[in-house]
Amino acid sequence: MEHYSVKDLMVPISEYATVPMGTTLLDAINVLEHAQEAYTISKYQHRAILVLDENRNVVGKIGQLRVLKAIETRPDLDSELEELKSFNFSPEYMAHIQELHRLRGPIMRKEDLKNAAAKKVEEFMQKPTPGEFVSEDASIDTAIHQLVAGTHLSLLVTRNGQIVGILRIADVFAAVYHEMKKHDIAPQNG
Amino acid sequence: MKELKKLYDRIVQQVNINLRELDFDVRPFVENLIDPEKMTKFYAFYGITPDHPLDLEFSHSGLAGSYFLGKCKVTNSLLYKSDIRGDELKREGSTFTFQNFSIPLTTDEVIDIRDSALIKTLVHNYSHDPETAERFFIRSTLAMQFANIHGSPMDGCFLGPFATVDLTTAHDSVIGRYSYIQAGEVHHLRIKPGTIWVNSPNNFNFYYRYKPEALQPYVHMEDGQPSGLLFDFIEEHQGAFQRVFNMVNLDVIDTIPASASLDRYAVILPKTTIAENVLVSQRAYLQNSALGKGANAQENCYIINSTLAGFDVTAHGAKLIEADLEENVFVGFNSFVRGTAESRVCIGQRCIIMPHTIIDIDEPLEIPPGHLVWGLIKNARDLQENSVSLTELTKIEKSFTRGRMHFEGNGAQFVKAFQDRIQHILEVNGAFYDEEHNNAGHAQKNQNLSLNTIQPFRFGEMEGLYPNMIIKL
Secondary structure: OOOOEHHHHOEEHHHOOEEEOOOEHHHHHHHHHHHHHHHHOOOOOOOEEEEEOOOOOEEEEEEHHHHHHHHHOOHHHHHHHHHHHHOOOOHHHHHHHHHHHHHHOOOOOHHHHHHHHOOEHHHHOEOOOHHHEEEOOOEHHHHHHHHHHHOOOEEEEEEOOEEEEEEEHHHHHHHHHHHHHHOOOOOOOO | OHHHHHHHHHHHHHHHHHOHHHOOOOHHHHOOOOOHHHHHHOOEEEEEOOOOOOEEEEEOEEOOOOEEEOEEEEEOOEEEOOEEEOOOOOOOOOEEEEOOEEEEOOOOOEEEEEOOEEEOOEEEOOOOOHHHOOEEEEEOOEEOOOOEEEOOOEEOOEEOOOOEEEOEEEEOOEEOOOOEEEOEEEEOOEEOOOEEEEEEOOOEEEEEEOOHHHHOOOOEEEOOEEEOHHHHHHHHHOHHHHHHHHOOOOOOOOOOOOOOEEOOOOEEEOOOEEOOOOEEOOOOEEEOOEEOOOOEEOOOOEEEOOEEOOOOEEOOOOEEEOEEEOOOOEEOOOOEEEOOOOOOEEEOOOOEEOOOOEEEOOOOEEEOOOEEEOOEEOOHHHHHHOEEEHHHHHOOOOEEEEOOEEEEEOHHHHHHHHHHHHHHHHHHOOOOOOHHHOOOOHHHHHHHOEEEEEOOOOOOOOOOOEOOEEEEO
16 A cells, blocks of 8 residues: 555545535535535545635534534533533443433424524534644555544645645545455465 | 731642643632631630540641541641541551452541641541542642531542532542532542532442522522522521630530530520430531431531431531431431421431432422432422432332433442441441440540630731641640
């Protein structure tokens, strides 16, 4: 994998769907939808949107999971679960409490969807953490390590401190698969 | 006076340094917490008894109105009307058992208070931390009114008013007002007001938090001052303590049985009756109540127009007004149980009222025997949501949720832990004393107690602080 570098596989930021801070959830989904439609003429399929600040720096990312979380979120449940986390309750118990809350009411109610649609992207975007940045000159090996260690779905690619692209797990996976096939490394029987 | 101000500023800064990672600033709470004039006005006092070591060391500290018993060391600290009760400290030659460890004690355990300010705070019991079995330390800690530090070494903590830390070593943590924590050891935790948390890892975990708006009328902060119904209640009854603190010798009340103990700094108003083996601690307030055999009223308790059938525990700071307790009822720390003359609270035998429970009713309420009760109860419907029978709880093996209460773990272990502890409290308080079995507890031993007073500098740079002194046998 050494002859690949991050910049060979990244999606340039110019090709990515972006929204400014202050955009509502509904508008952000519209931007994503338009980007998906444009897939027919672009080689990149979009599953996420980047959030930019007033200087066009990337300050967050919104994937499909984040959108669902924003719709599903109930402030009372969220704060309760957040509290319980600090008080040594097990993941099983937390899941149990979540389930209890689910049973109390459906998510797909018109009123709840309407409230969620008005949320601002900064309320539910995923803010990048230090382990999510990778230099465009870094090797794919380095990027694979970062994706695995941080369980990230993508990394933000930098050049001189500026974000110039996104390295997606799907593209890295495809490159790994391609490499395996190329070297014919299937185990021998017997 | 200058030195007192410097010392206070130093303590506040020290606590803030410890809490910087939580981004918590104690300054808004401390503006009027220490009144320099009162630090000069009140004497401190200590107990002398053949049953406990007399080993006190005070250095560069203010001690106004505070009480000391046993082996205590206070350095660079300000204590105001606090009780430092060393009568349950571990003794030289004994063995402290923790999990699979047996730790022999080579010296008497000491309560070691340093760089701290404690306001109307109770310090009691012994260190439950095996890492510091001979030293129950309280360092760089600020505790507000009616906090309880019970068997809990503290380092860099802030306790809001009516907060209790019980059998827990706490480091760099904030315990919000009216919160009760019993969790073994905590680090860098910021506990919101009104949190009740009892955690024994791998055994059980109990958690409840008051709705902020429900707790608000009882305890809240207003312009940096603690306020609310609980403070108003104490304020209303404050006057009665003036007499007991002003008099050097009070008349002995001759209707007290020989096996019962009534602290000379408790207030007893007519028509109160006290049966055998009853313990009434200092700063307790009894009025028109009956305490049956082996019942106890611990520090800062108020028992008014109430009856306790016997072997009932009213833990530190608990308040009972217009209540009737059957036998073996436990009312936890700082609980507030208030009925009215027309609507009394009746608590069945073997009930456990969790620490920091508020029962405040204007319709009669009957709590059936053998129930665990928690949280805020204003009527029978609240009781349904905030109680469970001990029989039902004992059957829980995984988890249980009711209202705002969360429980995970083994219910039988939780019930047993409480029941064992209640039994232990009754034993050490002398509730089961009889001459034949030589099983005297605090109720009997406290009768051998006399008190000495000590005074602060009243003028000059050191005004409000006490001379450095060592008081030993």
